[in-house]
Amino acid sequence: MRRIQFLLAAFLLILASSACKPSGREKPSAKQPLDGIERRIVPPPDWLKSRAEEQLATSSRFDVFHDFQFSDELPSTGISFRHRIVDCAGYRHKAAHYDHGNGVVIADVDSDGKYDIYFSNQVGRNQLWRNLGGGKFEDITEEAGVADGERIGVSAAFADIDNDGDPDLYVTGTRAPNVLYENDGTGHFTNISESSGVDYTGHSSAAVFFDYNRDGLLDLYLCNVGVFTTDQYEKVINDSTTEDFEPGDYYYYVASPDAFGGHLLPERTESSRLYRNQGGNRFVDVTAETGLEDATWNGDAIPLDVNEDGWLDLYLCNMQGHDQYYENVGGEKFEKKGRDLFLATPWGSMGAQFFDFNNDGKLDLYVTDMHTDMAEDIGPEREKLKNSVQVPESMLNRQGIPSIFGNAFYLNQGDGTFTEVSDEIGAENYWPWGLSVADLNADGYNDVFITASMNYPFRYGVNSLLLNNRGQEFLDSEFIVGVEPRAEDKTEMAWFDVDCSVDKEHRACEGFDQAAAMFGNNPMVTVMAPRGSRSSVIFDLDDDGDLDIVANEFNSEPLVFISNLTEKKSIGYLKIHLEGSQSNRDGLGARVTVQAGSNAYVKVHDGQSGYLSQSIYPLYFGLGEAKTVDQIEVVWPSGGRQVVAGPIRANQLLKVKESEPVALQAN
Amino acid sequence: MKTSDYVGYLLPLLWLILLSGCDQRDSREKPRLPQLADPLTVVVTGIDFKWHARNPGLDGTLGTPDDIQTVQRIHLPTASKVRLELHSEDYLYIFSVPEQNLREIAMPNLTFTLDFELQGEGEYELICEQVCGRIRQMVLGRLVAMSPTDYLSWMKSTGKTK
Numbered sequence: 001m002r003r004i005q006f007l008l009a010a011f012l013l014i015l016a017s018s019a020c021k022p023s024g025r026e027k028p029s030a031k032q033p034l035d036g037i038e039r040r041i042v043p044p045p046d047w048l049k050s051r052a053e054e055q056l057a058t059s060s061r062f063d064v065f066h067d068f069q070f071s072d073e074l075p076s077t078g079i080s081f082r083h084r085i086v087d088c089a090g091y092r093h094k095a096a097h098y099d100h101g102n103g104v105v106i107a108d109v110d111s112d113g114k115y116d117i118y119f120s121n122q123v124g125r126n127q128l129w130r131n132l133g134g135g136k137f138e139d140i141t142e143e144a145g146v147a148d149g150e151r152i153g154v155s156a157a158f159a160d161i162d163n164d165g166d167p168d169l170y171v172t173g174t175r176a177p178n179v180l181y182e183n184d185g186t187g188h189f190t191n192i193s194e195s196s197g198v199d200y201t202g203h204s205s206a207a208v209f210f211d212y213n214r215d216g217l218l219d220l221y222l223c224n225v226g227v228f229t230t231d232q233y234e235k236v237i238n239d240s241t242t243e244d245f246e247p248g249d250y251y252y253y254v255a256s257p258d259a260f261g262g263h264l265l266p267e268r269t270e271s272s273r274l275y276r277n278q279g280g281n282r283f284v285d286v287t288a289e290t291g292l293e294d295a296t297w298n299g300d301a302i303p304l305d306v307n308e309d310g311w312l313d314l315y316l317c318n319m320q321g322h323d324q325y326y327e328n329v330g331g332e333k334f335e336k337k338g339r340d341l342f343l344a345t346p347w348g349s350m351g352a353q354f355f356d357f358n359n360d361g362k363l364d365l366y367v368t369d370m371h372t373d374m375a376e377d378i379g380p381e382r383e384k385l386k387n388s389v390q391v392p393e394s395m396l397n398r399q400g401i402p403s404i405f406g407n408a409f410y411l412n413q414g415d416g417t418f419t420e421v422s423d424e425i426g427a428e429n430y431w432p433w434g435l436s437v438a439d440l441n442a443d444g445y446n447d448v449f450i451t452a453s454m455n456y457p458f459r460y461g462v463n464s465l466l467l468n469n470r471g472q473e474f475l476d477s478e479f480i481v482g483v484e485p486r487a488e489d490k491t492e493m494a495w496f497d498v499d500c501s502v503d504k505e506h507r508a509c510e511g512f513d514q515a516a517a518m519f520g521n522n523p524m525v526t527v528m529a530p531r532g533s534r535s536s537v538i539f540d541l542d543d544d545g546d547l548d549i550v551a552n553e554f555n556s557e558p559l560v561f562i563s564n565l566t567e568k569k570s571i572g573y574l575k576i577h578l579e580g581s582q583s584n585r586d587g588l589g590a591r592v593t594v595q596a597g598s599n600a601y602v603k604v605h606d607g608q609s610g611y612l613s614q615s616i617y618p619l620y621f622g623l624g625e626a627k628t629v630d631q632i633e634v635v636w637p638s639g640g641r642q643v644v645a646g647p648i649r650a651n652q653l654l655k656v657k658e659s660e661p662v663a664l665q666a667n
Numbered sequence: 668m669k670t671s672d673y674v675g676y677l678l679p680l681l682w683l684i685l686l687s688g689c690d691q692r693d694s695r696e697k698p699r700l701p702q703l704a705d706p707l708t709v710v711v712t713g714i715d716f717k718w719h720a721r722n723p724g725l726d727g728t729l730g731t732p733d734d735i736q737t738v739q740r741i742h743l744p745t746a747s748k749v750r751l752e753l754h755s756e757d758y759l760y761i762f763s764v765p766e767q768n769l770r771e772i773a774m775p776n777l778t779f780t781l782d783f784e785l786q787g788e789g790e791y792e793l794i795c796e797q798v799c800g801r802i803r804q805m806v807l808g809r810l811v812a813m814s815p816t817d818y819l820s821w822m823k824s825t826g827k828t829k
Contacts, residue, residue, distance in 0.1 A: 095758075257757045257758040257775075258755065258759045258774055259759075260759050261759035261772065261774040261777075264774060264777060265776065265777075373797075374797045375796065376796070376797065377796070377797050391761065391770075391772070392770045392771050392772050392779075394772050394779050395759075395761075395772045
C-alpha cells in the first residue's frame with residue numbers, strides 16, 4: 001500500500017472503528033507525511049491533560065522528594081530496536097495471550113562493568129545492545145549470537161548457570177523450543193539448549209532462576225501459560241505500518257478464538273516446570289517429584305522466602321484464577337499453601353515483587369492484576385478503584401474462594417501473616433502488566449514503576465510511577481516526574497492497514513460504504529491504536545548515580561527514561577554487587593541489610609524487575625541524607641551470614657564476595 | 668310431581684344447556700395458542716460476534732423442524748420462566764443484560780445456562796464487553812422482551828412465515 005486516504009481513514013475511524021477511539025478523544029488534527037505515506041496524528045485524549053493537571057496539583061502535599069524528571073532519551077542512545085507483534089494482536093485481533101508481549105533484561109555480558117540491554121521480541125530478532133557508556137549503545141546481536149529471530153519470543157532471563165562469572169541467557173517462546181545460551185565471558189553466546197535439557201516447547205512465559213535446593217547452582221522455574229493457540233500456522237502480514245520494522249517473513253500459530261476461556265478446559269492446562277541444575281550445564285525436570293505440578297495459567301513467578309527459613313518459596317501469578325504460593329520444604333519438595341497465607345488473591349495476576357515497603361525490615365508482596373481490568377471499560381476517573389463489574393462466576397471458576405479484582409498489596413505483619421492493604425496505600429492502577437521496584441528518588445524508600453496499557457483495540461492507559469511516601473502510601477507521580485505524558489504527546493501509532501474493498505467484514509471497515517460515497521472510493525485504511533508498555537527494568541543506565549528506566553513496548557520502540565535526579569539534588573546511594581562462592585555466583589536469593597545511622601534498608605537480590613524478565617545487576621540502596629553506611633549484612637543463599645563493617649563511603653559500587661573481606665575505600 | 672314442578676326444573680336445565688352450548692361455540696372461535704413451556708428453553712449461540720437464537724416453535728419442543736431461528740434478535744416473554752442455554756462456536760462471549768441483571772458466558776465445547784424471568788417489556792442491547800476482546804460499544808444483538816401474549820403471537824406469526 002502506498003497511499004492512505006487521510007479523510008476516509010479519519011472518517012471511518014471516527015464513525016465506525018470506535019475500537020480505537022476511547023471516550024473523549026479529539027478528532028485527528030493533522031496529517032503527517034511519513035516516508036511518502038500520509039498518516040494521522042492523533043492528539044492525546046482530553047482526559048490525559050486534565051489528569052496531568054490534577055496530579056500536578058497534588059504535589060504540594062508530597063513530603064517526599066519529587067523535584068526531578070525523567071525524559072525519554074531513546075533517540076540519543078542509538079537503540080533502534082522495535083518490538084513487533086503477530087496479527088492476532090493487530091489485524092486479526094482476538095483476546096489471546098499474544099498481547100502480553102515481551103520482556104527486557106540487563107546484565108554485563110562482556111565483563112566491561114557496564115550493563116547491556118537485551119530486548120525480547122515477538123516477531124523478528126531479539127536484540128542485544130552493548131552499553132558503550134555515556135548513555136550510548138550499539139547492536140551486538142549478531143556477533144553475540146542471540147538473535148533467535150525465527151521464533152515467536154516471549155521472555156528472557158540472565159543468570160550465571162555455570163558459576164563461571166558471566167551471565168548466561170535463557171529465552172522463551174511460543175511453540176518453539178526455548179533456548180539456553182552459554183556466555184563465554186566476552187559477550188559471545190553458544191546455544192546449548194538441547195544438551196541442557198531445558199529446550200521445552202509450548203506456551204512458555206517467564207523464566208525464573210533461583211537455587212531452590214541451595215546446592216550453589218541456579219535452578220530454573222519455567223512458567224507456562226496454557227494452550228492458547230491453534231495448529232493454524234500463518235505468515236505475519238507485512239504492510240505500510242511494518243515498514244519501520246526489520247524486514248522479513250515471519251510465521252506464527254494463530255491464537256484460539258476462545259483463548260481467554262482456556263482455563264475452563266482442563267485439556268489446555270500446561271503446567272509450569274521446575275528444572276534442577278545438575279551442574280555441567282545440564283538440567284533435569286523435577287516438577288513432579290517436588291510437587292509443583294500445577295494447573296495455574298502461570299505467566300510469571302517470584303522466588304521469596306516468606307517464612308524466612310532460608311529456603312526459597314515460590315509465588316505463582318495466575319493470570320486466570322487464583323495465585324498460588326508454594327512453600328519450599330527443605331529443598332526437597334514444595335507444599336501448596338496459598339490459601340493459608342493469601343486467601344484472596346488477584347484473579348488476573350501478571351507480575352509480583354517482594355520488597356520492604358515501609359522499612360520495617362519485613363518484606364511485603366505487591367501483585368498487579370491485568371486480566372480483571374478486561375471486565376470493564378472504565379473512565380480514567382475510576383482507575384484507582386477496584387473493579388465494580390465482575391465477570392460471571394462460571395468464568396472465574398474459583399470454587400468459592402474469594403478474589404481481589406485488582407492489584408493486591410500484602411503487608412507483612414511479622415507474625416507469619418499478611419494484610420491486604422492495596423486500597424489504603426494507593427496501589428491500584430489500570431491495566432497493569434509487571435512492576436519494577438527501586439528507590440527512584442534515593443530517599444531510602446522503594447518506589448514502583450508499573451507498565452500499563454492494552455493497545456489495540458482499547459483506550460490508552462498511562463504507565464504508573466508510584467513514589468513511596470515514607471512507607472505510608474504510594475503517590476501517583478507519573479506526570480509529576482515526567483514519565484507521562486509521552487514524548488511529543490505520542491500516545492497512538494499506526495497499527496495495521498485494511499483494504500476495505502477486500503476485507504469488508506473487518507471491524508475497521510464498518511461504515512465504509514457511506515464514507516466512500518462522501519470521500520471517494522479509496523478503500524485503504526490505516527488503523528491507529530494506543531501505545532503501551534509491557535516490561536521494564538530499572539538501573540543506572542548512564543552511570544550518573546541515579547536510576548533510569550527502560551521499558552519494552554508492545555509493537556513499538558522502547559522507552560528509555562533518563563533521570564536527572566543527581567542534577568537536581570545531592571543524593572546518597574550505595575550499589576552492591578554480590579558474588580557468591582558457596583552460593584550461586586550471582587548471589588541470587590541473598591538478603592542484604594544496609595545500616596546507615598538509625599535506618600536499616602533491606603533488599604532481596606532476586607533479579608526480578610518487570611514482567612517476563614530477570615536481570616543480573618547490582619542492588620541499589622538509596623540512603624536519604626546519609627553519606628556513609630555503618631554496616632552491610634549479607635545473608636547468602638548458602639546460609640552464611642557476612643558482615644561488612646563500616647564506615648563505608650556512599651555513592652559507590654561495592655563488590656561483596658561471599659566469605660571474603662571487602663576492600664573498603666576511605667571515606 | 669305436578670307438571671308445573673317439571674317445568675320448574677326443566678327450564679333452568681335447558682337454560683344451562685343453552686348457555687353451555689354458547690360457551691363451547693365461543694371457545695371454538697378463540698385462536699389456539701400453545702402453552703409456554705415452564706421454563707421456556709431457548710438456545711443462544713455466539714457466532715462471529717453475533718448472537719443466534721433458537722426458540723421452540725408451535726410444537727413447544729426444541730430441536731424440531733418448527734424451531735424459530737433468529738440472528739441478533741432474541742425474543743423472550745416477560746413474566747415467564749426462561750432458561751437460556753448458551754453456546755459459542757468460536758470466541759468466548761459474555762451474554763450481558765445489565766438492566767435485567769443477567770450475565771453469563773458462552774464458550775466453545777461448554778454449555779452454560781441462565782434461568783430468569785424478564786421484568787418489563789422492551790428491547791435491550793446485548794453488548795460484547797472487553798472480556799470478549801472487543802470494546803464496549805459493540806452490540807452483538809438485541810433482546811426483545813414481550814408480553815406472553817405478544818410472544819405467543821410472534822411465535823405463531825413467525826412460525827407461519829418461516
